[in-house]
């Protein structure tokens with residue numbers, strides 16, 4: 001099979017080789033961000049599920065490490081290591097620690113394809129997350145089901161207990177369990193049949209956050225991956241209260257809220273053990289059917305999570321991790337672009353600068369004041385010769401952000417869209433284009449749209465545009481992360 005380097009992202013994580021899906025066991029330890037991930041070490045497609053491993057000091061450059069938890073083959077059983085989390089057991093509640101050092105404990109789903117069974121299991125590491133030992137007492141939870149997976153564990157200081165959130169996918173249901181030692185678990189309560197129940201529920205997580213950053217206003221964010229066929233159903237969230245036992249939804253059961261409005265964002269989970277109450281997640285960008293080679297699948301940009309009070313209630317906001325802002329600021333002047341108070345009128349403004357901003361590795365932060373233009377935004381992956389491009393546009397009358405692929409002589413195809421209104425008369429867009437992925441944060445992260453693009457090698461042009469009228473660019477800053 002032919003290699004596709006033109007689609008390999010430069011500032012998003014991909015495995016060096018072969019397949020990835022969900023991020024697993026995200027944890028910050030001793031100055032390093034660990035990323036474990038659903039991985040097939042042997043082939044460039046789903047199978048032989050194991051935990052691949054990489055680390056990063058800056059959430060930008062990743063070091064590839066050997067498989068951390070491989071599949072287990074015995075005479076009559078194959079055990080695949082499905083998704084889960086990792087916790088630092090600082091008090092050594094599990095007793096897995098040695099020499100006074102806190103063990104790192106992975107809590108994962110064992111999937112037994114032959115027996116059609118899923119159970120929750122432990123593996124622990126005494127070398128900082130490089131190698132793991134399977135717990136001899138596995139499984140730690142078995143409710144005799146074929147589909148029962150994706151444990152997410154947090155430590156609750158007040159209750160002095162671990163709390164696990166885990167999904168019963170086909171029943172659109174989550175279960176909460178408590179434990180003092182990670183080994184014995186008691187069922188606390190269940191939550192389900194609310195929000196979007198059109199698809200199975202997977203990869204849940206329960207995260208405490210302060211609304212508007214106010215320590216007096218604690219709320220819990222419950223995120224669930226719930227299907228992947230329909231554009232708007234990749235991930236949903238609930239906000240509410242959690243008393244150490246039961247989750248109470250802030251909204252009516254039928255109310256639905258989504259994490260991302262594009263076609264590809266899925267299976268995101270937050271990091272454990274981050275300093276300063278920071279909450280940052282990574283998601284998987286599902287590769288559609290496109291055969292990238294020699295890897296398949298990539299992670300999203302790390303996203304900081306916030307809850308904000310709005311006139312409609314408490315809502316989730318996302319921003320590219322603040323850690324990355326420092327990285328952008330340190331890029332050389334040749335890789336930066338800035339403008340302000342620039343009017344566009346029924347035209348295109350090319351943003352390519354020297355040999356920069358022409359590699360589909362751009363990050364743009366822009367604020368627009370809509371005028372008479374029907375649509376405005378950016379033209380990405382432009383190929384002037386073949387007359388092909390991707391439009392990231394905002395349609396003023398429909399209050400709609402959209403991604404459309406355009407080819408001369410053909411009707412434009414809208415692949416992704418979301419509805420969002422200007423805030424104080426302005427639309428702000430943070431646009432992260434990285435070879436084959438596009439993430440757009442609107443109005444400071446009020447809504448996010450993530451999709452994939454597979455442009456031809458020469459399709460690298462970049463422009464801002466206004467259609468049939470004018471728009472004002474209040475400010476535009478751009479960075480080229482091309483290596």
Ligand code: FRU
Pocket residue numbers: 021022038049082083084109149150202203267
């Ligand atoms: C989500 C998922 C999880 C499961 C894993 C298996 O993409 O289906 O529910 O643990 O992938 O690879």
